[in-house]
Structure formats: structure tokens, C-alpha cells
Amino acid sequence: MTSYLGRSAAAVSVLERLALVCGIRVVEFNPVTMNICQDSPCFAGFDPAAVIAGADLGLLIDIDVPFIPQMLKPADRLRWIQIDIDALKADIPMWGFATDLRIQGDSAVILRQVLEIVVARGGDAHLRKVRDRIASWHPAREAAQARRMAAAARKGSLGAIDAAYLFSRLQVLLSEDDIVLNEAVRNAPVLQQQLRRTKPMTYVGLAGGGLGFSGGMALGLKLANPSRRVVQIVGDGAYHFAAPDSVYAVSQQYGLPIFSVILDNKGWQAVKASVQRVYPDGIAQQTDSFLSRLSADHQGEQRRLVDIACAFGAHGERVDDPDDLDAAITRCLAALETGRAAVLHVDITPL
Structure with missing residues (x-):
């Protein structure tokens, strides 16, 4: 299960508890606020592509853009549940993320209710399964830490x-x-x-x-x-x-x-990257002319x-x-x- 959380700071603590009780991996794609402690064993980084392949269900929680569809085609094959104060995205002219179930409401309240149900119904066998699942993520977290330290x-x-x-x-x-x-x-x-x-x-x-x-x-x-x-x-x-x-x-x-x-x-790195993404073999790429530099390196330039x-x-x-x-x-x-x-x-x- 993969979870994304966007704006709801009130849901931070309950999301962390729910992740530990249910074995949810939490990805923060372009987060507006910090939604889970990055030291949590359930924190899976900022790249949804790293966990989508092995997910069986995804939660979209208070988020407008959970991933870039063009760059993450496998996400189309995943079942999604959306929890959002604005589940219809009424102010967005086109919202193209298909979901199997939409639940409108305060995510902090809804997640707390789900947590209470899981705690009430979950037994020792469930908790052992969750602990084993979380432990299986340890090598991936160690590898990510090694990459961070190397960088x-x-x-x-x-x-x-x-x-x-x-x-x-x-x-x-x-x-x-x-x-x-x-x-x-x-x-x-x-x-x-x-x-x-x-x-x-x-x-x-x-x-x-x-x-x-x-x-x-x-x-x-x-x-x-x-x-x-x-x-x-x-x-x-x-x-x-x-x-x-x-x-x-x-x-x-x-x-x-x-x-x-x-x-x-x-310069404007975002401008250059956008041109490269749309025209990877274009004239700008061939001549290194992206009109994205803020410095011309003229003599005396400050x-x-x-x-x-x-x-x-x-x-x-x-x-x-x-x-x-x-x-x-x-x-x-x-x-x-x-x-x-x-x-x-x-x-x-x-x-």
C-alpha cells in the first residue's frame, strides 16, 4: 500500500501511527508541508516510482498532483482511494487522476477512524505480519541513506x-x-x-x-x-x-x-529542462541555446x-x-x- 499526503498538517501524527499499524509506505511527492517524520521506517522518500511497482493499493490524501502521469504509466494500473476535503477538485478545470473510491472529508478525522477500526480488529497475527513487512523495507532505506551520504x-x-x-x-x-x-x-x-x-x-x-x-x-x-x-x-x-x-x-x-x-x-534550470523534455533532439539541445541563462559572462558583469x-x-x-x-x-x-x-x-x- 502506498500513501501520499499533501496539505493536512493535522493528520501528521495519526498518519504515522496508521502507517505503523497497517504497514503503509508513505511517499511525499512535491510536499507542501512535512507530513511524516523522515526518520519513520514507513517513510519511502519523494519518488512514487520507487514503490508503485510493488503496491497493491494507493491512497491519495489531500493532494492535487500525486505524480506526473506521463512519467509514471504503471500508476494507471493501480487501485486508488482518494481522501480529500475537496474530492471533486471543483476549482481545477481538469483533474485527470482516476480513483476507485472518493471520500470527501477531513483527512485527520477519517484516518483516525480507520486507525481505531484497525486497532480494534487487528490481532497478534496481523501485527506480526506488519512488523515483518516493515522490516523488509530496511535494505531499501539503507541503500537510500548510502546514496544520500555519497551525494x-x-x-x-x-x-x-x-x-x-x-x-x-x-x-x-x-x-x-x-x-x-x-x-x-x-x-x-x-x-x-x-x-x-x-x-x-x-x-x-x-x-x-x-x-x-x-x-x-x-x-x-x-x-x-x-x-x-x-x-x-x-x-x-x-x-x-x-x-x-x-x-x-x-x-x-x-x-x-x-x-x-x-x-x-x-540561469533558469526549469526552462532548460522543459525544452529538453519536449524537444530532446531539437535545435536548442544541439546548439546549447536554451535562452535560460541569467549570466552572459561579459567582462565586468556583476x-x-x-x-x-x-x-x-x-x-x-x-x-x-x-x-x-x-x-x-x-x-x-x-x-x-x-x-x-x-x-x-x-x-x-x-x-
Whole structure:
């Protein structure tokens, strides 16, 4: 059984218990919030393709896009049960995910009711079967952990810091209570693998379109959680959309210090990937002309993105050497303690 959970933060604890009692593998595809502790033995990562082949039943729980149909044809052959506050997706012109059973309601309430029934009816034989099933997933989890560690060990080079290494260092230096706001776009899967969250409400993503949302969202999260650190992780392309001058002006005026990490790959990686997906053998691919670069590498060209924040009193740094990351992150976190916003501009592997 495979389960996906989208928006319902209230269902986190009951989903974790239900997964352990029923032997459900939970996949979070493009999550908006963290819905299960990533240390849970039932957490199966962020790629539904990894578990669809062996699933006999799937649950779609409060989610708009559980997978990309074009890239996951085996999902069409699976039986699906949908639990959603909006089971008809009334505001979406076309919702093309076929389900065998649709249940409309509060997923936290419904999952709790299912849990109570399973606990009441399940006996020792059922629990032994579930324990054996969960234990059988251990090799896959170990293999995934080995892949994460191998990726985190690749630092990259001067001017081309590996994104996985950057996220792994943030994992070490941030606390488990810090709120991570993910607008890394094409590097989002790498972030999710390396920057692991174990507490509810410590991860926020984007439900749909809206590049540049993370600047204003970071301010809102800080306003709602004044005692916690908010870490905005954003690509250089999305950073342009976020109206950063307004973000840091508001941050200064209202005392809302946030920590922004800009991933600079010098372009729109999502634009390039979309062209490659539709025209894999096209002229753009043949000539490496995707019109997706934000840097032309002209003589004297400058990309001083942190200066926008510094103009409004923020602390700003740029890092192009992986060995300098830890010290720079530490200084930025220290700036937050003084009430100043902090911006770290990181040169990652170029587009």
C-alpha cells in the first residue's frame, strides 16, 4: 500500500501511527508541508516510482498532483482511494487522476477512524505480519541513506559548489525546530533528500505555480513564529520574482529577520529542462541555446544579489568555495540573533 499526503498538517501524527499499524509506505511527492517524520521506517522518500511497482493499493490524501502521469504509466494500473476535503477538485478545470473510491472529508478525522477500526480488529497475527513487512523495507532505506551520504560528500569545486553538499551542511548547522521554506525549484528534490525534517511544521513548499512566493511567505512564517528561525531557500531565478527589495524593506521595518539562501546556477534550470523534455533532439539541445541563462559572462558583469538586502540593513555574504560554507552559514545565523536579516549567495554548479 502506498500513501501520499499533501496539505493536512493535522493528520501528521495519526498518519504515522496508521502507517505503523497497517504497514503503509508513505511517499511525499512535491510536499507542501512535512507530513511524516523522515526518520519513520514507513517513510519511502519523494519518488512514487520507487514503490508503485510493488503496491497493491494507493491512497491519495489531500493532494492535487500525486505524480506526473506521463512519467509514471504503471500508476494507471493501480487501485486508488482518494481522501480529500475537496474530492471533486471543483476549482481545477481538469483533474485527470482516476480513483476507485472518493471520500470527501477531513483527512485527520477519517484516518483516525480507520486507525481505531484497525486497532480494534487487528490481532497478534496481523501485527506480526506488519512488523515483518516493515522490516523488509530496511535494505531499501539503507541503500537510500548510502546514496544520500555519497551525494553529500561531493563538495563540488570553486565556483561550482554541489547543491547536495550545501544542503547537507545546512542540515548539520540548522536546528530541528528551524522552519525551512523550499523554493529551490529544480534543486527541490535534492533539498528534500539532504535537509531532512523530523518535526511537523518545519518544512514548507509550494502547492502550485507562483515563482517568487517564498520571500513574502518567509516574512509571514516569521510573523507567525517570532521565536523560530525561518530559512528561505530560493534559486537565483525565483529570487528575481520575489521582489527582494520589498521583502527586506518589510523585514527591517517590522523586525522580521529571515535567513535567505540563494542558489545561483546562473540561469533558469526549469526552462532548460522543459525544452529538453519536449524537444530532446531539437535545435536548442544541439546548439546549447536554451535562452535560460541569467549570466552572459561579459567582462565586468556583476551579480551582487546580496546588495539588495544589505541596502535595507541585512547581513549579506557570497560563497563560491565549499570549504567556506560552514563559517558563512554560522555568521548568517548569528546575524539573525541580532535582529538582522541574512542573505547567503551561493555559487552552485552552473546551468
